[in-house]
Amino acid sequence: MSDGPVVRLTKLARSFEQGGERIDVLRGIDLSIAPGEIVALLGPSGSGKSTMLQAVGLLEGGFKGKIEIAGVDASALPPEGRTALRREHLGFVYQFHHLLPDFNAMENVVIPQLVAGRGKPEAEERAREILGSLGLGHRLTHRPSQLSGGEQQRVAVGRALANRPQLVLADEPTGNLDEHTADIVLEQFLGLVRGEGSAALVATHNERLAGRMDRVVRLHEGLLE
């Protein structure tokens, strides 16, 4: 792994056309995240946090400016190249868990590793280790519908970290949980990310939770402050 930033955004911009009107959601974002650094992305509803995470996650086109992931300029790559970069370096956690409903906790963490080419025994060992460290060692064979909201979200965290991404992108990862559960899940999320040495960019409305991260950046009128 190089010592350079895991992500570098240069003059990132995104506009949407809606009913003949143009909305400039991101107006020239510059941001670098160092390896292992956990950054909170704060901003009110509608300020463009999800739009920014989608850009960094290479999930959507239509952006202006430059997005470098692990030193590679993603903006210059064809779609297959962006997919490969995403698979190799990025992990995602969303507000809703998006687990596969017909598979248990263990399988939900194993499957992305198989897709990445890891063998089954190794993937299962990793899933056990990661779910154990999230306090879910006794829930391995439960399906998502048999888990609480906090447990579902912890499995989603385990899935995101399973392939040892250099950067985890999390969009309101605890936004769907009550305050007490959100605190516990966030603490476990941060502990796991730190333990793994991954970097993270975590969108949230919550100043208190943001204060537990290494750095806070704020989106205001399309720019970071």
Ligand SMILES: Nc1ncnc2c1ncn2[C@@H]1O[C@H](COP(=O)(O)OP(=O)(O)OP(=O)(O)O)[C@@H](O)[C@H]1O
């Ligand atoms: N596909 C789209 N077409 C048109 N407008 C869009 C589209 N996606 C997002 N927007 C607009 O861009 C702005 C930013 O949306 P975004 O979802 O990024 O905000 P957010 O900060 O993540 O909000 P929240 O905290 O409520 O999730 C909003 O005004 C939204 O309506």
